[in-house]
Amino acid sequence: xxxxxxxxxxxxxxxxxxxxxIKYKQTARMNAAVRxxxxxxxxxxxxxxxxxxGYQGMVDGGDNIKEATWESVSSMLQMGGTVIGSARCKDFxxxxxxxxxxHNLVQxxxxxxxxxxxxxxxxxxxxxxxxxxxxLAELVQxxxxxxxxxxxxxxxxxxxxxxxxxxxxxxxxxxIGTDSALHRIIEVVDAIMTTAQSHQRTxxxxxxxxxxxxxALVSALACGADWVLIPEMPPEDGWEEKMCQKLxxxxxxxxxLNIIIVAEGAIDRHGKAITSSIVKDVSTECLxxxxxxxxxxxxxxxxxxxxxxxxASRMGVEAVLALLETTxxxxxxxxxxxxxxxxxxxxxxxxxxxxxxxxxxxxxxxxNNLKTYKLLAHRKPESDNFNVAVLNVGAPAAGMNAAVRxxxxxxxxxxxxxxxVSDGFEGFYKGxxxxxxxxxxxxxxxxxxxxxxxxxxxxxxxxxxxxxxxxKYNINALxxxxxxxxxxxxxxxxxxxxxxxxxxxxxxxxxxxISNNVPGTDLSIGADTALNAIVETCDRIKQSASxxxxxxxxxxxxxxxxxxxxxxxxxAAGADAAYIxxxxxDIRDLQSNVEHLTEKMKTGIxxxxxxxxxxxxxxxxxxxxxxxxxxxxRGVFDxxxxxxxxxxxxxxxxxxxxxFGTKIAAKxxxxxxxxxxESYRKGxxxxxxxxxxxxxxMRRRAMVFQPVVQLKDETDFVHRIPKEQWWLKLRPLMKILxxxxxxxxxxxxxxxxxxxxxxxxxxxxxxxx
Numbered sequence: 001x002x003x004x005x006x007x008x009x010x011x012x013x014x015x016x017x018x019x020x021x022i023k024y025k026q027t028a029r030m031n032a033a034v035r036x037x038x039x040x041x042x043x044x045x046x047x048x049x050x051x052x053x054g055y056q057g058m059v060d061g062g063d064n065i066k067e068a069t070w071e072s073v074s075s076m077l078q079m080g081g082t083v084i085g086s087a088r089c090k091d092f093x094x095x096x097x098x099x100x101x102x103h104n105l106v107q108x109x110x111x112x113x114x115x116x117x118x119x120x121x122x123x124x125x126x127x128x129x130x131x132x133x134x135x136l137a138e139l140v141q142x143x144x145x146x147x148x149x150x151x152x153x154x155x156x157x158x159x160x161x162x163x164x165x166x167x168x169x170x171x172x173x174x175x176i177g178t179d180s181a182l183h184r185i186i187e188v189v190d191a192i193m194t195t196a197q198s199h200q201r202t203x204x205x206x207x208x209x210x211x212x213x214x215x216a217l218v219s220a221l222a223c224g225a226d227w228v229l230i231p232e233m234p235p236e237d238g239w240e241e242k243m244c245q246k247l248x249x250x251x252x253x254x255x256x257l258n259i260i261i262v263a264e265g266a267i268d269r270h271g272k273a274i275t276s277s278i279v280k281d282v283s284t285e286c287l288x289x290x291x292x293x294x295x296x297x298x299x300x301x302x303x304x305x306x307x308x309x310x311x312a313s314r315m316g317v318e319a320v321l322a323l324l325e326t327t328x329x330x331x332x333x334x335x336x337x338x339x340x341x342x343x344x345x346x347x348x349x350x351x352x353x354x355x356x357x358x359x360x361x362x363x364x365x366x367x368n369n370l371k372t373y374k375l376l377a378h379r380k381p382e383s384d385n386f387n388v389a390v391l392n393v394g395a396p397a398a399g400m401n402a403a404v405r406x407x408x409x410x411x412x413x414x415x416x417x418x419x420x421v422s423d424g425f426e427g428f429y430k431g432x433x434x435x436x437x438x439x440x441x442x443x444x445x446x447x448x449x450x451x452x453x454x455x456x457x458x459x460x461x462x463x464x465x466x467x468x469x470x471x472k473y474n475i476n477a478l479x480x481x482x483x484x485x486x487x488x489x490x491x492x493x494x495x496x497x498x499x500x501x502x503x504x505x506x507x508x509x510x511x512x513x514i515s516n517n518v519p520g521t522d523l524s525i526g527a528d529t530a531l532n533a534i535v536e537t538c539d540r541i542k543q544s545a546s547x548x549x550x551x552x553x554x555x556x557x558x559x560x561x562x563x564x565x566x567x568x569x570x571x572a573a574g575a576d577a578a579y580i581x582x583x584x585x586d587i588r589d590l591q592s593n594v595e596h597l598t599e600k601m602k603t604g605i606x607x608x609x610x611x612x613x614x615x616x617x618x619x620x621x622x623x624x625x626x627x628x629x630x631x632x633x634r635g636v637f638d639x640x641x642x643x644x645x646x647x648x649x650x651x652x653x654x655x656x657x658x659x660f661g662t663k664i665a666a667k668x669x670x671x672x673x674x675x676x677x678e679s680y681r682k683g684x685x686x687x688x689x690x691x692x693x694x695x696x697x698m699r700r701r702a703m704v705f706q707p708v709v710q711l712k713d714e715t716d717f718v719h720r721i722p723k724e725q726w727w728l729k730l731r732p733l734m735k736i737l738x739x740x741x742x743x744x745x746x747x748x749x750x751x752x753x754x755x756x757x758x759x760x761x762x763x764x765x766x767x768x769x
Contacts, residue, residue, distance in 0.1 A: 228262075313571060388417070390452075398530070402665075531572065
């Protein structure tokens with residue numbers, strides 16, 4: 001397809017650099033990016049080289065630059081750090097060093113570089129590109145290369161991927177490694193919660209972030225921290241007293257612990273550092289109790305799903321596609337993800353933006369996180385503008401509780417009286433409704449399952465009793481959090497509006513299901529946690545075969561008729577095949593997969609992985625596939641099978657699901673407030689238009705409210721899935737990385753855009769920090 005230009009002209013080198021301008025860090029998930037670049041490069045017919053030890057390896061040459069093979073990146077997907085090394089390099093800062101690097105590349109015919117690093121590494125790469133023609137001329141002068149080589153390799157193309165746990169690079173929502181770093185922070189916070197509660201302690205946690213407070217801010221959102229200090233928003237004078245008031249107020253409401261998170265670069269308005277030790281001393285004096293000071297080390301962690309699939313693997317492939325399309329006049333670019341969309345940004349625009357503004361994380365994602373934290377951080381005076389009920393519907397999903405907490409607290413902040421409905425619509429018609437206060441949802445963010453209780457009961461059979469409860473409690477708006485059942489419930493309530501005015505109120509639904517099968521949204525609350533559980537289990541299962549004979553594992557995932565878990569989990573875990581309902585298969589496909597695995601095993605691969613969605617085919621069951629692979633692979637490999645079951649629903653929510661649930665619920669409550677004010681007339685709320693009953697979902701890069709009646713045409717109600725699903729475009733990528741010969745649709749690849757920086761307003765400075 002688009003691979004001809006690269007295939008005909010050049011080879012590709014892959015480099016992994018630390019940022020030599022700042023403290024050295026290894027970033028989780030560099031290996032996933034390495035694997036994707038290598039295999040995609042080989043797929044399009046290019047030679048791919050590893051450059052070990054970053055720029056130092058490029059300057060030194062020799063064995064530091066080695067050709068990569070398909071097998072050389074096997075079994076590295078889930079490893080943290082970088083297996084090809086990364087190092088600072090003083091030599092590359094000099095022209096003499098760059099001249100040596102150019103000579104080493106030309107000797108191997110390398111004119112394409114894919115670089116992972118921070119702004120220093122990427123700036124160095126761009127300088128190298130700008131000097132390339134002059135460096136070649138100098139090499140010709142010195143007789144190190146001839147004129148023919150100079151002409152043949154006259155242009156150097158650069159594509160960058162940002163590897164930084166700090167998420168401190170403009171133009172991307174999240175850099176490679178950030179999500180894995182957040183997992184480590186949340187693991188630490190969850191671990192100390194019980195100790196803090198038992199002994200009524202305050203824990204002060206210092207996390208990385210010299211110039212960017214992203215890790216501190218998002219982890220504060222994800223764990224419900226009482227206070228956060230970040231470099232972007234220096235607190236006003238007297239912050240110590242305000243913090244103590246907040247901590248004391250929390251304790252007075254019955255809380256037995258306080259969590260304070262401090263970014264390592266936190267400063268006050270006068271530029272004085274605010275360290276965790278200072279905060280610890282202040283809190284100890286304030287509460288007259290014991291405070292503990294922890295420093296969170298978050299580099300080199302094992303990768304989490306979001307970093308593996310949604311970032312590193314997709315960005316690695318996007319980097320190769322970007323190199324395919326470069327010309328001699330194409331500027332160096334950075335590939336990144338914004339929302340759920342791949343984008344390409346001019347490298348130097350991003351770097352200059354970072355250098356222009358001292359604190360660089362004032363991007364859209366950071367700003368949204370900051371606004372949400374402010375809404376949730378401080379309790380507001382209670383009032384009774386409107387009554388809003390919140391309930392969970394359908395199967396439990398990790399992150400539901402974070403969404404409920406956010407909805408309750410934002411609702412109270414908006415002046416509403418909040419009601420909690422237990423056990424979904426079954427509890428609704430039975431009258432299991434009670435007011436829920438600010439303090440009632442404390443500590444809910446990190447809890448798995450559904451603390452409110454949830455059932456699959458639909459409202460249609462009990463519509464009279466539900467309408468009666470709406471009148472009894474004077475419910476002015478409903479917020480439903482759930483999966484496909486919640487969508488059906490919302491549609492049924494809309495249909496009942498013609499007969500019951502009680503349902504002529506703002507109605508909103510938040511998608512929360514591990515299956516990710518709700519139309520109108522690309523992602524659902526709970527899906528990331530389920531995928532992490534799948535990938536972690538697959539890693540352990542594959543590890544169980546280490547040192548044994550060749551083995552293939554058949555894994556069954558949940559999801560109903562939706563193949564999201566099997567497909568995306570397969571991509572993240574490095575599966576050889578994933579069988580799903582949306583992509584019909586027959587016995588010939590199964591036989592082809594067995595033959596493909598057999599050939600791979602003969603090349604030295606020790607383990608294979610096959611995923612199957614639970615409802616992918618009623619005849620080709622997990623047992624059937626297991627028996628087929630066992631028989632056809634006899635003498636080459638043996639088989640094992642595993643049904644993951646409900647473990648995919650359990651466990652504490654991932655940082656992504658906590659953050660996603662928190663932000664989406666806050667946005668939903670603000671929408672409900674707006675609709676309530678618009679529809680309040682003559683002492684009552686009356687809303688029966690299409691846009692007063694909406695689903696709030698993530699579409700590509702934005703959160704979008706969509707009238708639920710308009711989603712009916714997009715839905716396959718028989719199989720409970722959307723008619724179009726974005727992740728199906730990722731399936732060819734999984735096959736390519738598993739060494740299948742297939743085509744890859746580049747119509748959805750990233751397009752070059754420009755960086756837009758939104759600086760926070762002064763009025764937003766320190767409402768909650």
